Every structure is written in structure tokens, then in C-alpha cells.
Amino acid sequence: MSDLVTQPPNVGFLTVISDGTNYLGGFLVTNFWGRPLEFRLTTAVQPNRVQQILYANTLAEYVCADLIGRTLIEKTGTASQLIVTDNLNVLPVRSRLEVPVVALLNPELTNVSDLGITTHPRVNHARSQSPLLIDPRYPDDVHSVPLLLERLDSALELTEPFTRIRDAIAEARKMGVTSRAA
Amino acid sequence: MSLPERYLLPPSEEEAVFEPPHILPFSVDALALETQTLPKFTAPINVNVREARLLNDPPWVRTLGPLEMKVQTEGWKFPAPLMDLPPRPQRELTAGPDEVPVPNLPDQETTKLHQPKIRSRPSPETVLIKDRLLCLLQPPIDHLIGGKPVEVPFQPFPYQLEGIAFLMPRHAALLADEMGLGKTAQAILTIRLLIQAGLVKRVLIVCPKPLVYNWVRELKLWAADLPFETFETDIEQRRSMWLVSNCPVKVINYELLTRDAEFLSDPRAEFDLVVLDEAQRIKNSDSKTAQVVKSIRRVRSWALTGTPIENRPEDLINLFSFVDPGRVPPDTPARHIPKLTADCILRRTKEDVQGDMPAKIMRDITLELSPAQREAYELAEREGVIRLNDLGDTISVQHVFQLVMRLKQICNFDPATGHSSKLEQLLADMEEVAANGRKAIIFSQWVEPLEVLAKALEQYNPLQFHGKIPSSQRPAIIDQFREDPSRHVILMSYGTGSVGLNLQFANYVFLFDRWWNPAVEDQAINRAHRIGQKHPVTVTRFLTQQTIEQRIAEILENKRRIFMELLEQNGPPPVLGLTEEEIFGLFDIQARPRKVA
Numbered sequence: 001m002s003d004l005v006t007q008p009p010n011v012g013f014l015t016v017i018s019d020g021t022n023y024l025g026g027f028l029v030t031n032f033w034g035r036p037l038e039f040r041l042t043t044a045v046q047p048n049r050v051q052q053i054l055y056a057n058t059l060a061e062y063v064c065a066d067l068i069g070r071t072l073i074e075k076t077g078t079a080s081q082l083i084v085t086d087n088l089n090v091l092p093v094r095s096r097l098e099v100p101v102v103a104l105l106n107p108e109l110t111n112v113s114d115l116g117i118t119t120h121p122r123v124n125h126a127r128s129q130s131p132l133l134i135d136p137r138y139p140d141d142v143h144s145v146p147l148l149l150e151r152l153d154s155a156l157e158l159t160e161p162f163t164r165i166r167d168a169i170a171e172a173r174k175m176g177v178t179s180r181a182a
Numbered sequence: 183m184s185l186p187e188r189y190l191l192p193p194s195e196e197e198a199v200f201e202p203p204h205i206l207p208f209s210v211d212a213l214a215l216e217t218q219t220l221p222k223f224t225a226p227i228n229v230n231v232r233e234a235r236l237l238n239d240p241p242w243v244r245t246l247g248p249l250e251m252k253v254q255t256e257g258w259k260f261p262a263p264l265m266d267l268p269p270r271p272q273r274e275l276t277a278g279p280d281e282v283p284v285p286n287l288p289d290q291e292t293t294k295l296h297q298p299k300i301r302s303r304p305s306p307e308t309v310l311i312k313d314r315l316l317c318l319l320q321p322p323i324d325h326l327i328g329g330k331p332v333e334v335p336f337q338p339f340p341y342q343l344e345g346i347a348f349l350m351p352r353h354a355a356l357l358a359d360e361m362g363l364g365k366t367a368q369a370i371l372t373i374r375l376l377i378q379a380g381l382v383k384r385v386l387i388v389c390p391k392p393l394v395y396n397w398v399r400e401l402k403l404w405a406a407d408l409p410f411e412t413f414e415t416d417i418e419q420r421r422s423m424w425l426v427s428n429c430p431v432k433v434i435n436y437e438l439l440t441r442d443a444e445f446l447s448d449p450r451a452e453f454d455l456v457v458l459d460e461a462q463r464i465k466n467s468d469s470k471t472a473q474v475v476k477s478i479r480r481v482r483s484w485a486l487t488g489t490p491i492e493n494r495p496e497d498l499i500n501l502f503s504f505v506d507p508g509r510v511p512p513d514t515p516a517r518h519i520p521k522l523t524a525d526c527i528l529r530r531t532k533e534d535v536q537g538d539m540p541a542k543i544m545r546d547i548t549l550e551l552s553p554a555q556r557e558a559y560e561l562a563e564r565e566g567v568i569r570l571n572d573l574g575d576t577i578s579v580q581h582v583f584q585l586v587m588r589l590k591q592i593c594n595f596d597p598a599t600g601h602s603s604k605l606e607q608l609l610a611d612m613e614e615v616a617a618n619g620r621k622a623i624i625f626s627q628w629v630e631p632l633e634v635l636a637k638a639l640e641q642y643n644p645l646q647f648h649g650k651i652p653s654s655q656r657p658a659i660i661d662q663f664r665e666d667p668s669r670h671v672i673l674m675s676y677g678t679g680s681v682g683l684n685l686q687f688a689n690y691v692f693l694f695d696r697w698w699n700p701a702v703e704d705q706a707i708n709r710a711h712r713i714g715q716k717h718p719v720t721v722t723r724f725l726t727q728q729t730i731e732q733r734i735a736e737i738l739e740n741k742r743r744i745f746m747e748l749l750e751q752n753g754p755p756p757v758l759g760l761t762e763e764e765i766f767g768l769f770d771i772q773a774r775p776r777k778v779a
Contacts, residue, residue, distance in 0.1 A: 164321070
């Protein structure tokens, strides 16, 4: 805990890209300036028909949070003190972690009730262009997240690293890394 | 009523000993049944059971497949960014203040608002996936610069950020921006980012001696947190700096580097990055400087020069023998050079990058020689040509040069009376410069005319900056010129003042006499017309009518036009200076040197 107070926090940026049938995850850990420390990506996950039937409407959350999100975080050697995701289905990974997780709410979404996130506490902060959603089961994160964000460099904007991750995933796919890992 | 026996199954062997089965009564009134007595079954019967498998395996039946989902990952760990730089060495070897005054630049807020995100992309030479990903995963350059880790005195221009994005991933790079666009600042900021990212730890900057102080100033301005040290004359100190010191950035001039060739063979003298400023210094591949520079053990090689091709296409080939040995073979035809080097060269001109940069106004003043000058000039030329012709085939280009120099000096001042039509015009122009509170730079090829001008311009508090001024005094002179509003003019020789100095606070440049090579004149002009300049720069070039000056100017102007045409086509320019034949052609002489077989 003392480390969390004295050391500048590392931030993990976790994304899961999905085209509806395939899911692919990328996880970038940066220091508090946004400098890359470690990057990890997954093979593409393609749930079969039975899995789709069995998992039903919990499928996306299971694949994004439990399967991809948790695996990426566990396999990454560099610890993060805050996890940021741009995919709401990843947010429940919070229940498997000791560190706060926030999801960037796409500001273009107007009807948030459709997403079932009306009960999610929100945090607005200068480090993020988008509001940050917090898992309602962890209300204390509403207080701890802004404190962590305050210790990040002012030039680090939370939505920006996801552009880098997508570029890196595209590069890795171009070079055959994601299929190789599969 | 019981069923006839033929409707009953024959009893098995065991059943045969039992009573017939009991049949429930039913009505058969409606049926016309044939009744007949069947023989009694007595033979034993064996039941054979044969297995008939169901089609419950693939391919007849699809499996459910695994119910559990699995995922594999692959990851890369990158060098830890440097959080705390080592302290700057106690032994401060350079003169000059620690606090560098920040130039007054255009409104920074406006510049920042319109800035797009500028990101580094892997270069084609980057082949490892880890290196390519590391490059792509770096934050945008414009986010890094100006933030807490890379504080800067003012926001660089977007094209400078693009220059940094170009240099960042490259191990071999030639930054060939036109003079005055801030190559030094781009290089320093990139070095700073690379050191912070943990990608380089030891950097050597090599520059001409007069520019060492300029690098020191720029390092303090653009990388206040970056420790650096400069090589000085004491050899034991230098040995220690080469072999022991862990200071991340070292600055050395070409002359000292050449003297220290012996240290470079030591494995401890190894660098992650070597930056050559004014890299045209190694254009002659046979020179000792070029040999020593190329012998430095290094990982990355960057060259900075505004004139990558000063005279011949071979200049570029020789530059690349440092930047990326082997990329451009020595006998490569000129037309193939651009294809081989395109990935490694970034060149922008002022027109390309800075639409709002103040204008450069060229003003060619053609003057009549004063009567005394004309008389002295014609006598000197007449006698000179006779002497040259008398030399016959023992004549050399040096003989012609001597006459040219003599005549050019007369074009400046009459040797007997000191009359000068150029000085008269200059005095008139300086009145206007001073009245407007501006500053001017006056360039000459020689020191003597500058000393004469210093006396003539006494009322404008002139400063002198040329070969006779000791190097140790020069930084203070530049500071004085910058900071003292009563100092309206500085007198510079081309050799000492034409490269590397930032004098963007001066708005007038006078070329009292002309240099042999337009590239050198451009360098001189760009001391004032460079990034940070807020007002138009007026460049006055003095030329005396019907003299050697006019003849040389015509040849050079013609060459400059061809140079610009070729440069626009990305092709190599021809020889820019005067060729031997052109020098002989300046006079009406028949004599020519004897050709050596």
C-alpha cells in the first residue's frame, strides 16, 4: 500500500476488439507519462455455436472480462495500479482484481439505458475526454480512481493509448503474430 | 374361448414345460377367422444377439465441441523509461549562463491548438516486431513534448515535431532541413526522448568548433534536465571523458575528435547514438576527419546539414558512408542515389513548412566604384593579366586566385585613399537600421575590411566576430549583441560566423563582399532568417559594376538557378563553386597550366 502512495502509478489499458463473432484482446501497460512498459495481445477467440447457446447473453462479458481480460492481466509481468478499458464488457474483470477498473463511456452514446449502465457510478476527470464508469459493486473506486488519476502526467489522456493499441494489434496481425500465437 | 394355437408364439424350450399363456377373452363375432390346429413346437431354439451400433460418432454425429474456451497470449516487455537522470557533472566545462533566455516567439497557444497528433512510425529498416511495436506504442510526440517529463520553453512547430517523429525510430538518418529551421533543437529533443525512453544511454555530438557553445546553449534551452559535458583541451580530462565518464551526452568538435582517434579504438568508447552537425565536414572521404568520424563505434548515426550536397553528388555518398555504411556504394550513379537514400533523408525548406515565417527580402545593390577605386582596379587588373600570361604553362589556379583576391579587395576599399562606394552606401543604410532600433550583421571574406568598418561604424557600437577574436570571448560577444540594445551591428567573417549561430533578433544582413559558393552565403543569411524571427529580414548584397565581382556573381547566379531546378526534381545538383576552367575564364588570358598525363 505504501508503494501505491509513493510510487507513480502504472496504468493498464485493456481493449477487446470484436466483430461480433471473433474477439481479440490487447493490453498495454504504461508508466504515469504514458510511456509503454509492456504490451500483450491474445489470439482471436471465436466461440462456437454451443458455447454461444450455453453462455447466451453472458457470452460477451465472459469472453471479454473472464477469458481475455483476466488472462491478459495475469500473464503481464508489469503490475498496473489502475486498469482502463474502452469496452464495457471488460468492466466486470474488476471482481477478479485488487485494483480499480474504469471503462470509458463513449460520449457519442445517448441512450445509456440500453446498455444497462444507468446504475454505474461515474467519474469525470481532466485526464479523460470521456466519462469514466465504475463497477457498481465497488463503490469505493469512485474515491480511489480520481486520486490515482491526479498522479498521472497531465499530458496523458486516457482515450489516446487505445489508438496506439489498435495500431499495434494491426501491425502484429500484419506480421502474423496473432495467428502464430493461436 | 381360446385362440387357436397357430396364433400363438411357439413356446421356448423352457416354456414348453409350462402351461399355455392365459389369453384375455375377446369377441371374434365380427371376424371370420379360420381355425386350424397347428403342430406342437417341440424343437429347441437359439437366440443369436448381434450388436448394431448407433451412428453416434463423427462423422455421423457432430460433437458438441469443447465447452470451455481458451485463449493464448504473446507479450513484449520494453526497456524501462529513465525516471531519474544522473546529475549534471560538477565540472562545468563550458562558458555561458545556466539560464538561457527564451527567444520571443510567435503566440504559442495558437500554435498548440491547431496541432494534430504527431506519432512516430517504424521505419522500413525496423524489422523486429518488438521494435516496431515499441515505436507504435510510444505516445504522440506532441503529447510528450510540453508535458511534465519533457518540459520545453516553448512549443516546437509542427514540422519540428514531425522531424522528431522521423528521427525517433531511425538508426540511420540525415536531417537536411534548410538552414534556420531548427535542426539542432529537433535533434536535442529527440535525444531527450530517446534517453527518457531508455532506448539510448550514451550520445556523442560532433560539431565544428565555433558551434560547441551554440550546442551548449541549445542543450540548456531544450533539455534543461539532460546532463552533458564538452570535451576540452586537457588530454587527461578527455581520456577520462572518453573512457570513464557515464555522462549521457558529450559534445566534441571535429578538431579534437581527430586528435583523439587513439581513444576510439578502446571498446569503452562506444555510443548508442552519434550526431554529426554540419555533417558536410566529412564530404571528403579521404580526409582524416571523415576517417575518424566513421571509426566511432556506434549504434545509431544521424547527420545534420542544410547542404547535404555542397559541391558534387559524391558529397551525399560520402555522408552516407557515415550514416549507413554500405547503403550507397561509392560508384553509385547519381540518378540512383535518391532511390537508395529516400527512407533516411528528411529535407524541408522554409517555403515547405512555414507559411507564416517573415519574408526574406533580397536587395542587390550594384554600385559604381569611386574614381580612386576604378583607377586602382584597372591598373591592378591590367598588370595582373600581363603577369599571368607571362607565366605561360607554369600558371596555376592559385596565380589566378591571387589576382581575383587583389581585385576584390580594391572593390571594397581603395588601397591608397581608403575610398569605398560600398561603405558610403552601408553608412546610409545603417542610419535607417539604427533609427528603427534594429540590428544588422555585416559579412566579409576578410578580417581587415571588417576592422576598417568597425571604425567607420563606431556610432553604432559595432561588435566583431571573426578569426582574430579568441574562441573564449566569442560567446560573450553574441550575448552582448543579443542583449544590449545599443549594439546595432556585428561584423562577421564568413568563416567564423556563417554556421550554426542563432541571430534571429537581427533583421538586416549585409554581404559586404561575396563568397565563392552560394551555399556559404545562404548559411550566413540564415543566421538571421531562421525560426524565431518575427520580422522580415532584409539581405543586402553589394556588388560593384564592371568588376570581377560582377563576373563571379553572374556565374554563381547561373549555377544557383540550375541547383534549384535540380533540387526541385530531387536530383543531385552540379558543382556549385567555381571550377578551374571558370576561374581561368574570369580574365582574358591565354595561358593555361600544363596538363599532367
